[in-house]
Amino acid sequence: MLFNYLKAAWRNMYKQKLYASINVGGLAIGLAAFLMIALYIHNELSYDLCYPLHERTYRVVEVYNKGGEVNKRVYFPAPLAGALKDDYPEIEQTARINSQALFGAGNNEIRRADQSENTHEEGFIFADKTLLNIFTLSFIHGSPERALDEANSIVITKRKADKYFPEGDPLGKIFILNNDKARSYKVTGVIEDLPVTSHLQFDFLISMTGQEFWPGEQTLWRNYNYQTYVLLRDGSDAAQLEQKLPTLMTKYFMPTMIESGETEAIEASKYISFKLQPVTDIYLDAEIRDNLSHGDVRYLWLFGTIAVFILTLACINFINLTTARSANRAKEVGLRKVVGSFRIHLVKQFLMESILFSFFSFVIAMVLVWLLLPYFNMLVGKPMSIPIAWWLLPVLILAIVAIGTLAGLYPSFYLSSFKPVNILKGNLSLGSRSAGIRSLLVVFQFTISVVLIISTLIIYRQMAFINNKRLGFDKNQVLLIRSTNILGEQINTFKNELLDLPGIQSATISGYLPVKGTERNRNAFWNEGGAEAESVNGQIWRVDHDYIKTMGMNLVQGRDFQQEMASDSQAMIINQSLARQLNLKEPLGKFIRNSGGSWQVIGVVEDFHFETLKENIGGLCLVLGSSPSTLSVKASADDMAGLVNKVTATWKKFSPNQPMRYTFLDESFARMYDDVQSVGRIFSSFAILAIIIACLGLFALSAFMAEQRSKEISIRMVLGASLNSIFRLLTFDFVKLVVIAALIASPLAWYMMDRWLEDFAYRTGIGWDIFLVSGLAALLIAVVTISYQSIRVSLQAPVKNLKRN
Incomplete structure (x- = not known):
């Protein structure tokens, strides 16, 4: 019986090559998109499951909650x-990490002790040796028990x-780290x-043993510099332990506050x-600032929803085309019922046909995923791969059956409901119900497509707003x-030599810059x-004295720092926001x-953005001081490449063994919005996919409708109807659905x-023009899609259609 079902399904697919190709192709595209998004979501949700003790591992978080303000x-x-x-016997081990650049973590210049040239590296953190046990890191050389026992040791x-x-x-072997001191x-x-x-994520793990960044730092309760992880004992309950943690405040934090008179704290x-x-x-907790890379759970929900919608669009094509061509299968249904087939047998046959479509679509989809995954990885910035595991085959088989069943369920019951008496007498009336359902499904398809088009345009408008x-x-x-x-002490000499180069207007020494990844602090x-x-x-x-000039900032009141004013060492230039906050x-x-x-x-400097536009401009002040990690150069030269070569040559005079690392301020600014640009690219890709799938279905549906109305069209043409009126007749219903x-x-x-x-404190408006452009774009795409079939039928000789019908 199963073989007969498969044979009949294959025969029907072979006879209807165009519609079978559109069904399989559309479903394959939808499945490929769904599978790639599923890989992305699986990747995001699998973070830290790689650690054997992840179920017992926690990070301590302080939550400030006052009047709805949560930090x-x-x-x-x-x-x-x-x-x-x-204090808490439920805790088996604790470990601290310090990943802040202020203490020499983050980025560093490094070299082997037996070499002279430094290399810039990222991924340095200080950590307690217990971190190796909590995260059960796998050792190739050395042992976790002794690796970080000694001071100045590194893994x-x-x-x-x-x-x-x-x-x-x-x-x-010995490494030399050149930050402030070697x-x-x-x-x-x-x-x-x-x-x-x-x-x-790190590549260099420096022992915290013997580390003291300033005298008494390891015993002070006033300096907030460490992230703290805890490993609970087997059977301990984190929620119950949390109820005991308030004693930390009364026992340790509060005495320090009282002693130092911190009334606000x-x-x-x-x-x-x-x-x-x-x-x-x-x-996935993007609300916390911790120098770590984060995902965003809201985007997972959003992308997951879009993936389901795209797959649904592909299934809708199958439903629409199957029900639209029901008249072509009516006689088959009637004959099968006459010779004794029960409805359940017909349902099984049509479901088997649907599952066969699903199987071919999955095969093509897997090929598409294999081909397109490298490009999708670049799109989302993740190194993902197709998992090779024992569970993959049963999951795929289950998915093939599930997708085939879901897509074929309604058509199967619809086709099997035809009455053989009406079919064989030629009195089959398909009615308006199925046509109404098809119309609803077409509206649903283009609704999703237009939503994605509008969303893409708004995202790119926000990016244009940011850039301008x-x-x-x-x-x-x-x-x-x-x-x-x-x-070291040569930095000012280096700055002065750069100022002598043609094409350089000014230069400033400061690690505090209005872009992400530079120095920050918090003060009252x-x-x-x-x-x-x-x-x-x-x-x-x-x-330094040249900061405001080099950064092109605008003083709205007062003056800049001046070299000849010794009192400027205790002077401050504030921004407008701090002036307002202090009234x-x-x-x-x-x-x-x-x-x-x-x-x-x-002086008062005009407010400038030093975080992303997602945040309001906070209070800030500039003071004279040392922050020598970055030297910024304002150039006037048109030949930036030539100027960089001159600056590099000057650098080599001062640091022959250290390659010069440089970037540009506008590039660093653009990187602050990589996530927004990535979302824009993903949305535009989804919108294109949704339009392609919707248009495939619309093309096949318009071809079928044109074929069904070919006799009517021929009669109209014989009676004098113009090509223009025929075109409008065939396109009007579809245009109405798209509108x-x-x-x-x-x-x-x-x-x-x-x-x-x-999410943006500074945002673009959502103008009516976006909705108009999106609607017109969808309308134009739909008209172009159905034009071929409309024109083809209009140009056919009426006699040919009348004879055939």
């Missing part, structure tokens, strides 16, 4: 890890061991490269709680020379004579305090994208 922090004082281990990954020690075992570190372990699905402590965040939740918005600084023609701190400011409890949060940037209507000459002392305001789809899609897209734009 999370993961940086804690150094002694917290020990206190947790000592490296396999790829870095192969890079720096290709000759063999690197244990005992430091020696002995290699005590080599581990396997971390999985890409680990939230924690004491008041804020009422709204603070401590939570344990499962390690598997860290990657006045930023408060000039990002063009600014060369950023990194790691200049290795020049209050007016001289006011109460510290009335302080506002802001940042203090240490710059300073006449800020010049006023004194502002923070924990570092008192500063006199000599309805555009009207439905517009408010849906507006709601969805308005929610997306809420």
Whole structure:
């Protein structure tokens, strides 16, 4: 029986090559898109599942919740890890990491002790040796029990061991790290490269043993520099442990606050709680700032929904074409019922035919995924691959049956419902019900397509808004020379020599820049004579005298720093936001305090964006100070490549063994919005796929409708109808459906994208022109799709159609 079903299904597919090809092709495209998005979602959800103890591993989080304002922090004082281990028997182990550039983590210049040329590397973190046990890192050389026991020891990954020690075992070899001072570190372990699905990414793990970044730093409860991980004992409940954590505040934090007279912190402590965040939740928690790369769970829901919609569009094609061509199968149904077939047998036959379509579509889809996955990886920025596992085959078989059944269920029951008496007498009436359902499905297809078109246009309009918005600084023609701190006391001499080069307008030394990945801090400011409890949060940037000029910033009040003014060492230039927050209507000459002392305001700089446009401009001040990690050069030369060569030659005079690292300010600014650009590319790709699938179905449906109405068209032409009127007749119904789809899609897209734009403090408007352009684009695509069939039927000789019919 099964063989007969398959044979009949294959015979029907062979006889209807065009429609079978469209069904299989459309379903294959939809499945390929669905599978690639499923791979992406699986990849995002699998972060940190690679660690055997992930179910017992947590990170400590501080949550501040006052009046609906929720802030999370993961940086804690150094002694917290020990206190947790000592006070709570539920905790088996704790480990701290420090990944902040301020302490020499993050990026570094590194070389072997027996070599002279430095190499820039990323991925340095300081860590307790217990981190090796909590994350059960796999050792190639050395052992986790002893690898980080000694001070100034370092564990490296396999790829870095192969890079720096290709000759063999690197244990005992010495690395020199050149940050502020050259430091020696002995290699005590080599581990396997971390999985890409680990939230924690590093290549150089420096021992925390014996580390003290300043006197007393390891025992102070006031410095928040460490992330703290805990491993719970078997059987311990994280929720129950959380209920005990408030004692940390009363036992450790509060005495320090009282001793130092921090009235504001004491008041804020009422709204603070401590939570344990499962390690598997860290990657998708984008709300926390922790120097780690994060995904966004909202995009997973969004992309997952779109994947289902695209697959649904492909299934709709199958349903529409099968029901539309039901008249062609009516006699087959009638004859089978006459010779004794029950309805259940016919349903099984049509479902088998649908599953056969699904099988061929899956085969083609897998080929498409194999071919397109490298490009999709570039689109989403993930190194994904098709998993090879025992469970893949049964999952695919189940998916083939499920997709075939879902797509073929309605057509199977619809076709099997025909009555043989009516069929054989030629009185079969297909009725308007199936036509109405087909119309609804076409509207659904184009609604999804128009929503994606509108969304894509709004995303790109927001990017255009970002690129064209006045930023408060000039990002063009600014060369950023990194790691200049290795020049030490020669950095100012290097700056002066650069200023002598033709094509350079100005230069400034400061690691504080208005782009992501540069130095940041958090300070409290209050007016001289006011109460510290009335302080506002802001940042203090240490710059030199040429900073404002080099960055193209605009002073709206007062003056810039001046070399001849010795008093400027205690002077401050504030931005407009800080002036507003402190309620300073006449800020010049006023004194502002923070924990570092008192500063006199000599100028007010126009607000400039130093974070992404997703955030409001916060309070900020500029003071004279040392931050030598970056030297920024404002160029006026048209030949930037030639200027870079001259700057490089000058650099080699000062640091012959260290390659010059540089980038441009506008490039760094653009990288801040890589996620937005990625979403735009993904949406545009989805929109194109949705349009292709919808148009495939529309093309086949219009071909069938034109064929069904060929006799009517021939009669109209004999009676004098023009080609124009015939074209309008055949296209009007489809055009009407697309217009309805555009009207439905517009408010849906507006709601969805308005929610997306809420993430931006500075955002573009959603104008009516976007909806008009999207609707017209969908209409034009639909008309072009059905034009071929309409024109083909209109140009056929009426006599030929009348004879055939």
